[in-house]
Amino acid sequence: MKIEIVNFVDGARGAEGIAVVIDVFRAFSVACYCFSKGVSKIYPVGDVDDAYDLVKNIDDGILIGERKGKMLPDFDYGNSPTEIMAANLLGKKVVHTTHAGTQGIVNAVNADEVLTGAFVNAKATAKYIKDRSPDKVTLVKMGLEAKSQSDEDDLCAEYFKMLLKNQPFDETTIVETLRKSPYSQRFFDPDKPWCPSSDFDLCLDVNRFSFALRSVRDETGNLNLEKVNVQVTIPFGEEEKAKDVMHQL
Numbered sequence: 341m342k343i344e345i346v347n348f349v350d351g352a353r354g355a356e357g358i359a360v361v362i363d364v365f366r367a368f369s370v371a372c373y374c375f376s377k378g379v380s381k382i383y384p385v386g387d388v389d390d391a392y393d394l395v396k397n398i399d400d401g402i403l404i405g406e407r408k409g410k411m412l413p414d415f416d417y418g419n420s421p422t423e424i425m426a427a428n429l430l431g432k433k434v435v436h437t438t439h440a441g442t443q444g445i446v447n448a449v450n451a452d453e454v455l456t457g458a459f460v461n462a463k464a465t466a467k468y469i470k471d472r473s474p475d476k477v478t479l480v481k482m483g484l485e486a487k488s489q490s491d492e493d494d495l496c497a498e499y500f501k502m503l504l505k506n507q508p509f510d511e512t513t514i515v516e517t518l519r520k521s522p523y524s525q526r527f528f529d530p531d532k533p534w535c536p537s538s539d540f541d542l543c544l545d546v547n548r549f550s551f552a553l554r555s556v557r558d559e560t561g562n563l564n565l566e567k568v569n570v571q572v573t574i575p576f577g578e579e580e581k582a583k584d585v586m587h588q589l
């Protein structure tokens with residue numbers, strides 16, 4: 341399996357094989373939390389006006405997302421897993437637009453298959469990929485505003501690479517490494533209430549979920565994320581403990 345690591349929207353456009361579009365803070369962590377709260381669909385959208393248009397035509401549709409980290413006007417929720425955890429989303433269909441993450445999904449037009457990438461479901465996503473034995477995997481780091489590198493997406497890409505190559509990676513260092521990163525400081529800044537510290541914790545609850553999120557086109561031609569459950573066994577110290585499925589519901 342050839343693994344290539346690329347960046348931003350241009351990287352997404354050129355991604356081949358199975359593309360994993362990585363956005364830890366916060367788009368694809370949010371997407372996982374939405375499914376864990378029972379949403380039936382997530383439509384990743386690039387353009388804000390397209391999001392406003394799309395939601396009008398969807399029964400039980402809601403808007404989630406941000407620009408510059410802040411919730412957009414008339415949106416139901418910001419791009420915040422903390423908000424998602426407190427919301428009743430059962431059966432809702434989410435139209436999701438973000439500065440970085442969703443731009444990668446909509447632009448990965450040359451890949452055979454497109455998956456989301458985040459720490460919260462990394463092992464499940466890697467297992468899903470390995471089960472398919474693809475010739476090529478492209479890890480697309482969306483970074484900050486899809487314009488510049490960010491430590492959390494770099495580290496997540498490295499983690500995916502190790503998982504895909506069956507090489508060791510010390511997951512216990514992830515949270516403390518990223519706590520010190522300049523890219524995480526917005527979560528500890530009292531002047532940025534739209535980025536609560538609980539978002540940092542929720543986005544770094546490594547391997548909380550045992551499902552992958554795959555981008556597919558529905559009958560109307562719109563891209564949407566589909567949840568694929570994956571049988572993952574997660575080592576805890578010397579024990580092998582299957583993830584508690586109820587944890588995700």
Ligand SMILES: O=C(O)[C@H](CS(=O)(=O)O)OP(=O)(O)O
Pocket residue numbers: 363365366367368406408409410419438439440441442483484485486
């Ligand atoms: O909402 C977020 O945390 C980010 C903001 S930015 O693009 O990194 O400035 O959006 P996301 O698309 O989830 O990275």
